[in-house]
Amino acid sequence: MKTVVFTGATSFLGAHLLRELLREGHVVYALVRGDSTRLGQLPAGDRLHLLYGSLDDLDIVREAVSRADLWIHFAWHGSGSRNRADREVQSRNVAYSVRALQIADELGCRQFIFSGSQAEYGDKSGVIRESMECLPISEYGKAKLEFSGRAEAYCRNVQMDFIHLRIFSVYGPGDRAGTLVDDCIRKFNTGQNLVLGPCTQEWNYLYIDDFAAIVMRLIENGCASGIYNVGSDDTRVLREYVLKIYEMSNGTGTYEFGESCTNPERSPSLRPDISRLLETIGDFRMTSFEEGIRKTMDATGMECEKA
Numbered sequence: 001m002k003t004v005v006f007t008g009a010t011s012f013l014g015a016h017l018l019r020e021l022l023r024e025g026h027v028v029y030a031l032v033r034g035d036s037t038r039l040g041q042l043p044a045g046d047r048l049h050l051l052y053g054s055l056d057d058l059d060i061v062r063e064a065v066s067r068a069d070l071w072i073h074f075a076w077h078g079s080g081s082r083n084r085a086d087r088e089v090q091s092r093n094v095a096y097s098v099r100a101l102q103i104a105d106e107l108g109c110r111q112f113i114f115s116g117s118q119a120e121y122g123d124k125s126g127v128i129r130e131s132m133e134c135l136p137i138s139e140y141g142k143a144k145l146e147f148s149g150r151a152e153a154y155c156r157n158v159q160m161d162f163i164h165l166r167i168f169s170v171y172g173p174g175d176r177a178g179t180l181v182d183d184c185i186r187k188f189n190t191g192q193n194l195v196l197g198p199c200t201q202e203w204n205y206l207y208i209d210d211f212a213a214i215v216m217r218l219i220e221n222g223c224a225s226g227i228y229n230v231g232s233d234d235t236r237v238l239r240e241y242v243l244k245i246y247e248m249s250n251g252t253g254t255y256e257f258g259e260s261c262t263n264p265e266r267s268p269s270l271r272p273d274i275s276r277l278l279e280t281i282g283d284f285r286m287t288s289f290e291e292g293i294r295k296t297m298d299a300t301g302m303e304c305e306k307a
Contacts, residue, residue: 002026003068003070004026004027004028005104005107006074007055007072007074009032010033010036012174013170015038017072017216019043022043024216025047030042031053031060032051032052055075055100058099061103068104068109070113071111078140084139084140084141090139090140090142091143093147097114097147098147112161113219114147114164116165116227117166118166118167118168119137119144120141120148122268126269126271127271128270129273148164163218163223165215165228166228166272167211167231168230170206170208172207172295172296173208173300180196181293185245186300187253188245189249190252191252191253192254193256194253195258196258197257198239198258201270202237202270203237203270204231204234205241206231207232211230221280230277233278236289245293248294
């Protein structure tokens with residue numbers, strides 16, 4: 001059993017990982033905003049201790065927790081597309097994260113797990129390996145990369161393991177509205193038209209339950225410090241994913257592939273090399289995209305079967 005401090009536990013990724021941590025018997029202190037709409041979705045239990053505050057109030061953790069083994073840092077303001085280009089917002093995230101790292105050290109944590117992003121790599125093509133040079137385009141990607149560099153140096157000095165998860169695309173029940181998977185499921189099953197970009201780049205989708213199980217394996221296996229690409233073993237051209245969702249829908253909606261893309265991070269090709277991850281977590285059966293989409297559709301409560 002570990003004592004875990006968790007920032008970002010009400011996020012899509014965080015809430016699923018939190019359930020696994022509690023299921024495995026760990027004690028979790030989660031810093032949460034009192035006005036979070038996801039509070040009611042968190043699991044109940046005497047091993048979960050909610051600390052009400054925000055990234056501005058990290059000292060609350062220091063006051064409430066005497067010691068901890070592990071800090072999981074998934075909290076990050078402005079991760080949505082609107083604020084990814086806002087340098088001021090992203091710079092504050094770096095400062096908050098550095099403070100979290102300092103408090104983790106004061107609490108005696110021997111491991112700090114950080115939710116990085118594929119956006120740190122920039123506009124790549126071909127296989128993406130952890131050893132590649134990072135040339136992020138967005139302020140979001142730049143800030144994630146900046147914190148990583150500062151955290152690596154800090155953790156070396158205090159002998160704390162820094163686990164940097166470079167997360168690709170995770171989907172599943174509970175994800176925020178407006179993602180590609182959400183738009184496809186909702187519009188294809190409710191008679192709406194979905195206008196897309198060309199969707200010709202490679203992409204990689206990982207089901208949310210697999211994500212949570214992978215992070216648990218990393219914790220349980222005592223993984224070494226470093227960067228880990230977190231994705232699935234299934235990379236396809238993006239439009240193939242779109243067509244598969246349409247095939248599995250009730251077919252009342254329509255779609256159009258366009259010629260241009262308005263993504264501020266351009267249209268990177270996402271083909272992660274996850275060999276380091278698999279070597280660390282051991283044998284792992286990943287949920288197929290088809291199975292994951294079926295579970296996600298079932299969770300929407302809408303009628304998705306074809307007539």
